[in-house]
Amino acid sequence: MYKSFFLWIFLLVFTGIKAQELNCSVTVNADQISVSNNQVFKTLENSITELINQTKWTKIDFEEHERVKCAFTILLTEQTGTNSYKGTVQVQASRPVFNSVYYSPIINHQDNSFTFRYTEFQPLNFNVNVYESNLISVISYYSYLILGIYADTFSNLGGEAYLKTALSIANQAQQSGSIGWDNKINSVTRFTLIDQLLTQSNESFRKIYYSYHFESLDTFERNQKTAVKKLIADVILLKEIYDDNPNNILIRMMMDAKADEIVNVFRKNRGVDVAPLVSVLKKIAPNNSKKWKQIYSN
Structure with a gap:
């Protein structure tokens, strides 16, 4: 509904x-x-x-x-x-x-x-x-x-x-x-x-981008814990795209836009296991490795 x-x-x-x-x-x-x-x-x-x-x-x-x-x-x-x-x-x-x-x-x-x-x-x-x-x-x-x-x-x-x-x-x-x-x-x-x-x-990238926003971010205020887990799942799916093509320019475009947002979301939601997320982020966007370390900071 x-x-x-x-x-x-x-x-x-x-x-x-x-x-x-x-x-x-x-x-x-x-x-x-x-x-x-x-x-x-x-x-x-x-x-x-x-x-x-x-x-x-x-x-x-x-x-x-x-x-x-x-x-x-x-x-x-x-x-x-x-x-x-x-x-x-x-x-x-x-x-x-x-x-x-x-x-x-x-x-x-x-x-x-x-x-x-x-x-x-x-x-x-x-x-x-x-x-x-x-x-x-x-x-x-x-x-x-x-x-x-x-x-x-x-x-x-x-x-x-x-x-x-x-x-x-x-x-x-x-x-x-x-x-x-x-x-x-x-x-x-x-x-x-x-x-x-x-x-x-x-097309799988665009579907992930849709899910990240409409099915995850937009449900954040309604059920934060579920939304955070869904965001993790969305980002982890990017690994399959990266494995097929490590030079995928759409992943780079997404990380250019989303790196700070991802850090801010997960740094404040430590009630979930972020290790799989950080592992994927380090692989698909190594240029932002300093930012990904902030997810573990207080």
Whole structure:
């Protein structure tokens, strides 16, 4: 009954009538670039904010308070030519946890291959059927990636349509020759990330991600002990995916978003045996070994 009720709440989220889907904070940091007109970067920041928050990405309307919280942090490291720039973009998003004030991070991804051209006051308009520019393609790609992952956390494989749109954007952008869209095995490019999310062999990952959020985190306030045990089971299932492919980029993506959350959850719930969990975490995400040690701390 609980599951049906919360699924109904999710459907309400996706059938509101007042606002666009994303509520995004955008920051453009150009401190490493020396130019005569710094105002262009503030204009760029405002233009990207408008593109994300005012574009209708889907056919579904959200209530204002239901919009997906996200952030784009753009760090410009080089001016490569007239109106041409190079840098990084970090994309973050979160989703509410049922019956709490907590927002769970669902993506925390840094893209180090961000290049684009921008002339101050040029319009940034998205057309799903047309490649306009690398700047618009990168921003729209990540907007759909956020929507797809967000929907996946509420409904099993529920973000399929949004992820496929992100793949379509990636396929179009590949023709531009801009970096970051290429298909490199075992490398995290925009194409490989969305390709891996949609490949059938990784459906088990997306199902685990759904279970982690909807069947575990969202039941936390109702039955904490059961939810914690379910979270452990969900994370341990990742070992099978890792054993099949130790370079699975989706596990890395999940750990980038979830490492701190996992530590905070299990450090405060010592009534369960965390040894099997920590053993798996050390294997699938050794880069976070210092964090996993905190699970045993007081």
